[in-house]
Amino acid sequence: MSVDKSxxxxxAHLARLQxxxxxxxxxxxxxxxxxDLVAQMNSVDTEHVTPMAHPMxxxxxxxxxxxxxxxxxxxxxxxxxxxxDGLYLVPRVIE
Amino acid sequence: xxxxxxxxxxxxxxxxxxxxxxxxAATAYxxxxxxxxxxxxxxxxxxxxxxxxxVVRMAIKFGLAIDAEITPLSVFARKNYFYPDLPKGYxxxxxxxxxxxxxxxTIELADGSSKVVGVTRAHLEEDAGKSLHEDxxxxxxxxxxxxxxxxxxxxxxxxxxxxxxxxxxMRKIHSIVRYIEISDGNMQEGxxxxxxxxxxxxxxxxxxxxxxxxxxxxxxxxxEKAIExxxxxxxxxxxSGGTVVQETRLYDANRNETRSMRSKEEAMDYRYFPDPDLxxxxxxxxxxxxxxxxxxxxxxxxxxxxxxxYSLSSEDAGILTAxxxxxxxFETVVExxxxxKLAANWVMGELGGYLNRExxxxxxxxxSAEMLAGMLKRISDNTIYGKIxxxxxEAMWKGEGDADAIIDSKGxxxxxxxxxxxxxxxxxxxxxxxxxxxxxxGKEKMLGFFVGQIMKATGGKAxxxxxxxxxxxxxxxx
Numbered sequence: 001m002s003v004d005k006s007x008x009x010x011x012a013h014l015a016r017l018q019x020x021x022x023x024x025x026x027x028x029x030x031x032x033x034x035x036d037l038v039a040q041m042n043s044v045d046t047e048h049v050t051p052m053a054h055p056m057x058x059x060x061x062x063x064x065x066x067x068x069x070x071x072x073x074x075x076x077x078x079x080x081x082x083x084x085d086g087l088y089l090v091p092r093v094i095e
Numbered sequence: 096x097x098x099x100x101x102x103x104x105x106x107x108x109x110x111x112x113x114x115x116x117x118x119x120a121a122t123a124y125x126x127x128x129x130x131x132x133x134x135x136x137x138x139x140x141x142x143x144x145x146x147x148x149x150v151v152r153m154a155i156k157f158g159l160a161i162d163a164e165i166t167p168l169s170v171f172a173r174k175n176y177f178y179p180d181l182p183k184g185y186x187x188x189x190x191x192x193x194x195x196x197x198x199x200x201t202i203e204l205a206d207g208s209s210k211v212v213g214v215t216r217a218h219l220e221e222d223a224g225k226s227l228h229e230d231x232x233x234x235x236x237x238x239x240x241x242x243x244x245x246x247x248x249x250x251x252x253x254x255x256x257x258x259x260x261x262x263x264x265m266r267k268i269h270s271i272v273r274y275i276e277i278s279d280g281n282m283q284e285g286x287x288x289x290x291x292x293x294x295x296x297x298x299x300x301x302x303x304x305x306x307x308x309x310x311x312x313x314x315x316x317x318x319e320k321a322i323e324x325x326x327x328x329x330x331x332x333x334x335s336g337g338t339v340v341q342e343t344r345l346y347d348a349n350r351n352e353t354r355s356m357r358s359k360e361e362a363m364d365y366r367y368f369p370d371p372d373l374x375x376x377x378x379x380x381x382x383x384x385x386x387x388x389x390x391x392x393x394x395x396x397x398x399x400x401x402x403x404x405y406s407l408s409s410e411d412a413g414i415l416t417a418x419x420x421x422x423x424x425f426e427t428v429v430e431x432x433x434x435x436k437l438a439a440n441w442v443m444g445e446l447g448g449y450l451n452r453e454x455x456x457x458x459x460x461x462x463s464a465e466m467l468a469g470m471l472k473r474i475s476d477n478t479i480y481g482k483i484x485x486x487x488x489e490a491m492w493k494g495e496g497d498a499d500a501i502i503d504s505k506g507x508x509x510x511x512x513x514x515x516x517x518x519x520x521x522x523x524x525x526x527x528x529x530x531x532x533x534x535x536x537g538k539e540k541m542l543g544f545f546v547g548q549i550m551k552a553t554g555g556k557a558x559x560x561x562x563x564x565x566x567x568x569x570x571x572x573x
Contacts, residue, residue: 014364016177016184053170053192053369059377062148065112068119069133076137077129086128087236090179093226 003032096334097298100326101306102261102291103253106268107246108278109222109286110153116221116245117144117187124284132224132239138183143372146171150245151376153277154194154219155386157247160271160393161214163198165383171219171373174365179237180224188248190367193218194376195247200271201395202263203413212264213252222246241285247277253292253303258322262315265289266417270394274419288313293325295333304329305339309346309353321346325353397422405435414443421457424464431468434475441467445488462491470498482555483507510557513565516549519557520566523548534570542566 008027012019019027073086082089115122118135135142158165172190195217203209224239249268255261269287272278280287294306309325312318324346329339344353392400394416401412401422416422421442428438446467450460470487473479479487479502490501502508510516523545524531534541542563549562 014175014366053168053375054371056374058374059168060146060374062151063114063119063145065114065147065149066119067114067121069114069121069131071130072133073127073129076132076134076139082234084231084236086130087227087231087238088129088179089231089234089236092228092233092235093179 003028003035007031098295098326098330098333099298099300100256100258100322101253101294101296101303102255102258102322104249104251104255104261104264105290105292106249106251106265107222107288107290108249108268108272108280110150110245110247111276111278111286112147112149112153112245114147115243116147116150116219118243120243122244124281124286126240128236128238129240132242136239136243138181144187144370146373146376147245150219151194151378152382152386153245154217154247155378155383156275156277156390157217157249157272158195158198159383159387159390160275161195161198161200161217163214163217164196165378166192166194166196167379168192168375168377169194169218170375171370172367173370174220174367176365178223179235180226180239181221181242182239186221186223187370187373188220188367189218192375194378200264200267202260202267203409204263205259207409210254210260212254212260212267215250215252217247217249220246220248247272253294258319258326261291261322262319265315265318267394270417270419274391274394276391282313282315285313289318291318291322291325293322293329294339295326295329304333305341307339307341307353308343310343310356312346317346317348320348320351321353324351328353391419394419394422405429405439407435407439411439411443415439418457424457424460427464428468428471431465432471432475434471437471437474438468441471441488445485449488449492461494462488466491466497473498473502477509477511477558478502479507479509480558483509507556510553511561513561516557516561517565517569519549519552520545520562520569523552524569531570542570545570 005024005028008019008024008031011031077083077086077088080088109122110116112122114120115136118133120133120136121131123131135144155165157163169189170192171187173185174188174190175185177184193216195214197216198214199211200214201209201211222241222244224237224242227236227238251264255264269280272287273280278286282288289312291309291312292306293309294304296302296304307325307329309321312321325344332339343356345356346353398409398412398416401407401416402409405412407415414421415425425438425442428442429435432438446460446462449455449462450457467488470479470484470491473487474481474484486505487498487501487507490496490505491498495501496504527545527548530541530544534545545566546559546562549557549566550559
């Protein structure tokens, strides 16, 4: 499976990661190696194997529907870069 | 060319739990910003989601209500995207194995026919926060109270062929989620909203056309309008030789137009993968049976029963069962007064009109079902009749007491004493000899004039049927 520079750039953009131009070649090789391994595994016959939803052989435990959290806004907002009127302020986003 | 519209809806309904889907923060609407957003909702490092069991039961309940398969082992997945209203950088949703599989609902169309609309799936996910764009010195304000509120996303098959069908489907789902009490369905507060996938194709063509997705529509009226506008727009493009682009569009109610939000190609790359923080959710047959015990009578069954038990038309039964509250109100009135048809007329007519005018839900009606039943009893036993009843109803609406008290204090009791009515009629006839002559000369519409005079003289309290009858006899006899 081949991966090229533009794939790396796209993945980095989707993950909002800034990567060094000089590292792109390395990333390309590493990702290609991973995908090659996946391709190799793909060749295994799994027709009679039930797909596994999670590596742990257990099911989700459920919580009671009860409010257990109290208002800790002040506490949380103390570490926020900017707040106003109880809102977290972020660089303008508009569709 | 003749075009055919193809519509599929994705309905997001907020589940009426006390706490969030993955955290113990409250879900109450209208709290001060960020006072119901805990560390889990904020996506702070090191937190872990813990699934709310009530959410699972509610999803199962919906699945049973639409006759769907319930997935024995369903899986939560991460839907990755960056937007500050969901600070984790992903939304926890379900992708490959949603909790509710294929189901269906039946909708009634304007021409009286019905149609089955397929539900592809319904999955659980968390809602995002709210972004406020106004007035923060060029910045955006984020309120994360809604982040983590449980949603059930109900995805339909592309089975609808007109805006009206889409509205009928949306109403049906709305009615179901409220009947089974998994959501308050409050559209103003965003508890029930929908995205519509709309495309057109030449009639007879098998393949679907390219679709546009209309986002976040929160009223039945807007769904209809938005779809109609979008269909018009797409047909215009196709007829002038253009091609429709796959994109997300926003309906602007103020300008009555849809406009492009963003091109979907890149945004579509959500890179779903199973959420390693959550184990598969197991639903056993026993769980399903337990939930089944809690299912109330559903709208379709209730409607059929109303037609059968109360001899109502299918249309009237449909109106009276559209909401569970209304159907309960109606049945309470019937129980109280014993006359289903009369009850139906008043609930849909006078009461419906007042509620509409004042924009109230049946739950907020100042006239209770018991009060209305009390008044209808007075119609049945001839104490009052139609026109006076409206006066009594208005007084009840204004809080002047129950029907008997109002009839009493306002002296609205109908005059049924035929002696009294006869003497009144004699008087009217004596005072209008010319009109009497005209009537007897063949001008039969003069009858209305006499009835009018008598009703005026009694303040509307005479029984019109009785007046007519006695009047005719008297006029004949002279």
